[in-house]
Amino acid sequence: MGYVGLSTALALTWTGHEVCGIEIDKRRLEGLRRGQAPFYEPGVEDLLARLGARLTFAGELSPETVRDADVIMITVGTPSRPDGAADLRSLDQVTAVLAGTLPPRGSAVVVNKSTAPVGTLDRIAEALPAGTPLATNPEFLRQGQALVDTLYPDRVVVGTHSAVAAERLRAIYAPILDGEVAPPPGLRAPRREARPYLVMDPRSAELAKYAANAFLALKISFINEMANVCEAVGADVDQVADVIGRDPRIGRQYLRAGIGYGGSCFPKDTRALHAIAGTSGYPFQLLKAVIEVNQLQAARVAKRLERALPGGLAGKRIAVLGLSFKPGTDDMREAPSLAIIADLVARGAEVRAHDPLVATKAPPPAVSAASVADAVDGADAVLVLTEWPEYVALTETDLVGMRGSLIFDGRNALDREAFPNMTYMGVGRAGRASVKAEAAATREDR
Ligand SMILES: NC(=O)c1ccc[n+]([C@@H]2O[C@H](COP(=O)([O-])OP(=O)(O)OC[C@H]3O[C@@H](n4cnc5c(N)ncnc54)[C@H](O)[C@@H]3O)[C@@H](O)[C@H]2O)c1
Numbered sequence: 001m002g003y004v005g006l007s008t009a010l011a012l013t014w015t016g017h018e019v020c021g022i023e024i025d026k027r028r029l030e031g032l033r034r035g036q037a038p039f040y041e042p043g044v045e046d047l048l049a050r051l052g053a054r055l056t057f058a059g060e061l062s063p064e065t066v067r068d069a070d071v072i073m074i075t076v077g078t079p080s081r082p083d084g085a086a087d088l089r090s091l092d093q094v095t096a097v098l099a100g101t102l103p104p105r106g107s108a109v110v111v112n113k114s115t116a117p118v119g120t121l122d123r124i125a126e127a128l129p130a131g132t133p134l135a136t137n138p139e140f141l142r143q144g145q146a147l148v149d150t151l152y153p154d155r156v157v158v159g160t161h162s163a164v165a166a167e168r169l170r171a172i173y174a175p176i177l178d179g180e181v182a183p184p185p186g187l188r189a190p191r192r193e194a195r196p197y198l199v200m201d202p203r204s205a206e207l208a209k210y211a212a213n214a215f216l217a218l219k220i221s222f223i224n225e226m227a228n229v230c231e232a233v234g235a236d237v238d239q240v241a242d243v244i245g246r247d248p249r250i251g252r253q254y255l256r257a258g259i260g261y262g263g264s265c266f267p268k269d270t271r272a273l274h275a276i277a278g279t280s281g282y283p284f285q286l287l288k289a290v291i292e293v294n295q296l297q298a299a300r301v302a303k304r305l306e307r308a309l310p311g312g313l314a315g316k317r318i319a320v321l322g323l324s325f326k327p328g329t330d331d332m333r334e335a336p337s338l339a340i341i342a343d344l345v346a347r348g349a350e351v352r353a354h355d356p357l358v359a360t361k362a363p364p365p366a367v368s369a370a371s372v373a374d375a376v377d378g379a380d381a382v383l384v385l386t387e388w389p390e391y392v393a394l395t396e397t398d399l400v401g402m403r404g405s406l407i408f409d410g411r412n413a414l415d416r417e418a419f420p421n422m423t424y425m426g427v428g429r430a431g432r433a434s435v436k437a438e439a440a441a442t443r444e445d446r
Contacts, residue, residue, distance in 0.1 A: 001032055001057070003039065003146055003264075003331075004113055004139045005075030010047045011150040013055040014184055015175040020065050021057045032057045040330040040357050043147045043187045050184070066101045069108040071172055073137070074124075077264075078114045084271035085279070086117050095127045102129050109133045109165045115209050115269060117276050121159065121202040135160035135169060136202045138209035143263065144328025151181050152189060155196045159205025166199045173197070210273040214287055217266045219254040221293040227257035227428025228300070237428030238412060257427045259340065259385060259410040260297035262325035264333040267294070298336045301383070301410065302343035308406060308425060309380060314348030317403070319379035321372060321394075322386025322410075323355035323362065330357040336410075337385045341366050352379070356388050373401055380404035387413035396422055 001009065001023040009021040023029045028038040037044040048055070058065065066072065076090035091114055098110060110132055112121060121136045128134070136159040141149035156177060158169050175181050177197050183189035200208075227237040237257045245252025261267065270291050277284035306312045325335035332338070341351050341363055353362035354375040362368040369375035372390070376382050379402045384391045395418040399407070405422045407414070409429075416424045 001028060001038065002075065002077060003041065003143055004141065005073070006032075006037065006044065007041070007141055007146040007150045008073060008075060008113065008139070009055055010044065010051065010147060011176070012172065013051045014047065014151070015181055017172065019055050020069075021055065022059070022061050022065075023057060024059060026059065029057055029059050041143065041146050042328060043184055046186055047147065047184045061097055061101055063101055066098075066106070066108060067103070071109045071111055071168060072098065073111045073113050075113045075139075078116050078268075078272075079264075080268040080271055083275065085275040086115070086268070086272045088116060088120070088123075090114075091116060091120070091124075092127075095124050099127045099129070102132060104129045105131045107133075109135060109162070109168045111165070111169065112136045113139045115139070115213075115265070115272075116206065117272065118203050118206045118280075120206060133160075133162040133165040133168070134202075135162065135165040136205045137169060138205055140209070140212060143331055144326060147184065148187055148190065151176060151183070151187075152179070152191070153195055155198055157198045157200070157205050157208060159200050159202035161202065170197055207276075210269055210276065213266055213269040214273050214290070216254050217261055217270050217294070218286070218290050220258075220261045220266075221290040221297075223255045223257045224260060224297045224427070225293055228297075230257075230428035235428075240428075257412055258297075259301055259336045259427065260294040262333075262335045262337075264331060267291075267334040270294075295339075298339045299343065301340045301408070302347055304425065305344070305381060305383075305406075305408060306347055308408075308423070309404070312347070313344060316349045316380040317378055318344050318349045318351050319369070319375040319382045319402075320344075320351055320353040320362075320366065321355075321375060321382060321384045321391045322388055323353055323358045324386055327386055327388045332358060332361060335386075338363055340383070340385060340410075352377075355386065356390060372398060377401040378403050381406035381408060383408045383410060384414060385410045387411040394418065396420065 001021045009019045013019045031038055035048050074094050076094055078086045081087045112124060121134055125134055138157050140153060156173055158166055160166050177195050179193045179195055223241055226240055230237040241255040244250050245255050270287060274284050274287045309316055320341060323335060323337045324330055324332060344351050345365060351366035352369045352375045353366045354369040354372055360368045376399050381404055382399060392413045407419055407422050407424050409426045412426045412429060
């Protein structure tokens with residue numbers, strides 16, 4: 001019952017099914033039974049309250065649940081191992097439980113929704129009773145809009161050799177595929193239109209999920225490198241992105257320069273795809289560069305501040321606004337703020353951090369601030385690292401408590417005109433005056 005499991009459980013219950021959500025973490029399970037989501041996600045707790053007894057929760061998969069199920073979906077985490085490959089321990093654990101519970105020639109379709117390497121469905125098949133209908137059904141939801149994405153997906157992908165599995169899933173997803181689902185209260189439905197149902201072989205479906213995340217990460221790393229070139233030559237990356245983004249072959253989304261991608265998916269999935277290709281004998285060079293560029297992008301922040309602040313970072317007070325890897329979530333997994341704060345502290349800065357949702361989770365020795373005013377009080381520089389709406393709306397008057405006058409906009413999300421008496425630094429938004437300094441700095445960074 002993580003982001004994918006709970007969102008799927010809620011969406012399927014909302015569209016008329018009876019769902020039992022299994023969660024081994026006792027605290028999460030107890031919370032869910034009281035109507036509390038284990039994470040912040042818009043609309044989730046409201047929907048939990050509304051669905052009542054049609055969605056139940058259990059701590060383990062019982063033989064009765066298995067006997068009655070039309071479909072069993074695996075939605076456990078697949079984090080990175082130290083070597084970058086996907087850690088399949090949770091998935092193997094669930095498969096072992098299923099192997100001990102599923103009857104021979106049972107009718108339940110077993111579906112893997114976790115993002116897992118090519119060949120994972122074969123691995124599951126080997127462990128389960130022969131004849132179990134199987135499918136892989138990768139999930140493409142975005143945190144911060146998980147419910148909307150689950151109810152109104154761009155496509156539903158099913159990788160299977162089983163006609164039974166393909167038809168069962170088509171029936172279960174029918175309301176979603178028709179595009180006619182009424183939005184749960186408080187959520188806005190995007191387009192009411194049919195959604196494509198793409199059935200293919202399992203390996204292609206497994207690879208397609210990684211390809212989707214790798215391509216989005218590539219767009220981000222591309223525009224971040226363009227931003228660095230902009231800083232070197234005195235151009236503005238927002239304008240460059242506007243121009244190329246109007247080409248429908250390119251598209252404007254994921255072309256906002258910043259401090260790099262983070263979160264529970266892009267970093268681990270790019271590493272996993274690199275590992276999958278590598279162990280299969282193909283060195284995926286472009287993806288390696290995407291990953292490296294992302295690391296360098298976060299590392300540039302402290303270096304740029306070191307140069308911009310008179311006397312460098314040692315002894316300076318830095319206010320960090322935004323800890324989560326993007327707005328609309330309290331997820332801190334691989335958030336760029338973590339690496340950036342560690343760099344600032346290593347260079348001798350004192351950091352006070354604020355986030356609207358992860359209020360008390362500033363990584364030590366950074367201190368958690370109770371409000372924006374508290375974070376910026378006495379600060380030499382303010383860094384916006386997550387584009388929460390309340391930070392995007394900031395103006396100079398909100399920062400009167402600072403002792404310095406530098407604002408670093410790590411997401412190119414602020415209105416730079418709102419800080420006329422301050423030094424505004426964006427990413428690839430350098431003005432002409434700083435061309436020489438930024439060009440020299442860019443050479444140094446490489
Ligand atoms: N988070 C996203 O935005 C997203 C989007 C698309 C795909 N995915 C993929 O979906 C999968 C799940 O990701 P997530 O972010 O929802 O994970 P998560 O870490 O939020 O949740 C995983 C849940 O599974 C539970 N769990 C672990 N072992 C279990 C077991 N044996 N039985 C029952 N429950 C068990 C954990 O306690 C946890 O609550 C991953 O493979 C991820 O890559 C995630």
